[in-house]
Amino acid sequence: MRYISKLILPTLLLILLHPSTSLAMLCQGNGGSFTLPRGLAVGADLEDGTIVWESEPLSRKVSCRADAFDPGGLGDQIPISIYVNPKSHKIDGGIEVGMRFGGKIYTRTGEKIPTGVQTEMVCGIDGKPGMCGRHANFTLDFSLVVLKRGVFPPSGMATQVGTYTVFTVDRDTSLSARQLFIPTIYNLQLVRSSACTPTLSLVPDHITFPMVHARDAQRGKVASAVDFNLEISRTCSKDIFSSEAKFTPVTAIDAAGMLVPDDNPSVGISLVRPDHRTTAPLNKWFSLHSGSYREVVRVPFRADLLWRENRPQIGPFSAGVIVEVTHF
Incomplete structure (x- = not known):
């Protein structure tokens, strides 16, 4: 019996050890x-x-x-x-x-x-x-x-x-x-x-561009511009706070930071920070405001309508974004 156990034991050890080094x-x-x-x-x-x-x-x-x-x-x-x-x-x-x-x-x-x-x-x-x-x-x-x-x-x-x-x-x-x-x-x-979460408002709650003429189209040129504000209200606390925001397209695609409507790719919309002279990114968090005690913080923006083609598609179009805000 002693002889048989010496043969079986090494075999069992090999079987047990092999998976630990092979998987x-x-x-x-x-x-x-x-x-x-x-x-x-x-x-x-x-x-x-x-x-x-x-x-x-x-x-x-x-x-x-x-x-x-x-x-x-x-x-x-x-x-x-x-x-x-x-x-x-x-x-x-x-x-x-x-x-x-x-x-x-x-x-x-x-x-x-x-x-x-x-x-x-x-x-x-x-x-x-x-x-x-x-x-x-x-x-x-x-x-x-x-x-x-x-x-x-x-x-x-x-x-x-x-x-x-x-x-x-x-x-x-x-x-x-x-x-x-x-x-x-x-x-x-x-x-x-x-204690509470700030409320966010878009003023106005939607943006309407005035009618523009296709005959004036020139690729890269701004056809029209509309101002709007993001307003962050926090009336339940007087502590200093800052916030970040993110624009996520829902009825448009992100083309190099520009909203391109699903129903008319011949135009694009840039969301501009006129106070910073920068374009707000899409699908990415960015600083909205910093260090404020105010109950209502108003951040100005501008929507620029740009021609993407010299012969654009004629007719109405729409583009939407989801606006998210986080505070700290």
């Missing part, structure tokens, strides 16, 4: 680092699930490869998934952090989201025809989000975590020890509770 996946790429506005304030009156901050839409290249030989056979494909909050960062209350992918928002720690991507067999690695391995190169489209959720702790701060890894990308069955694609948010420890 590793290495995914890498520039996930990006994102810094929240310093002292981002979340109104206690907001409904749970309200987005209080979201990054611009992101598109990142990801490269994955199997780290070692897989006993399943090199021809087998390995599905690749997203894992939310892979480092299990703790949030005490008031907010939750996650990512938007495929039109949905995911925030649950450890949640696994299929990307729909699988590895493929690639040969000729390092110029050697016999060197083969599983690889996947793809582009991941996503954004990072912070949402209102629950009640802030008595300290008014949601977490002590300053550096928050939002998600990572790995093989379908497990998380590797090495995670090199890690989109990260900074300043989360500075997010604080606020």
Whole structure:
């Protein structure tokens, strides 16, 4: 009996040890680092699930490869998934952090989201025809989000975590020890509770351009301009505050920072900050105002209608944007 046990034991050890060195996946790429506005304030009156901050839409290249030989056979494909909050960062209350992918928002720690991507067999690695391995190169489209959720702790701060890894990308069955694609948010420890949320008004509530003549069209020339204001009202608190805003097109496309109506691509609309002599970006947060005690802050804008063609399409058109504001 003693002789048989000496033969069986090493065999068992080999079987147990082999998977631990054969199933590793290495995914890498520039996930990006994102810094929240310093002292981002979340109104206690907001409904749970309200987005209080979201990054611009992101598109990142990801490269994955199997780290070692897989006993399943090199021809087998390995599905690749997203894992939310892979480092299990703790949030005490008031907010939750996650990512938007495929039109949905995911925030649950450890949640696994299929990307729909699988590895493929690639040969000729390092110029050697016999060197083969599983690889996947793809582009991941996503954004990072912070949402209102629950009640802030008595300290008014949601977490002590300053550096928050939002998600990572790995093989379908497990998380590797090495995670090199890690989109990260900074300043989360500075997010604080606020008594109330400012209200936003667009004055006027919609913009109508006067009639222009197509015969005057000249590519790049301003055909007409209309002034409007964004007004931020916060009557429930007299504390100093600043704010950021974001314009997101809904019935138009973003063409190099210009709104182009879906129903007439021969014209474009630029949203201009006349006080700064700059054009407000689209799909990106920008500073709206800083350091004000006033109950109502009025920020001037101008909508410039530009010709995009010398022979434009004749007829009415419409373009819309969603305006979001966050305060701190």
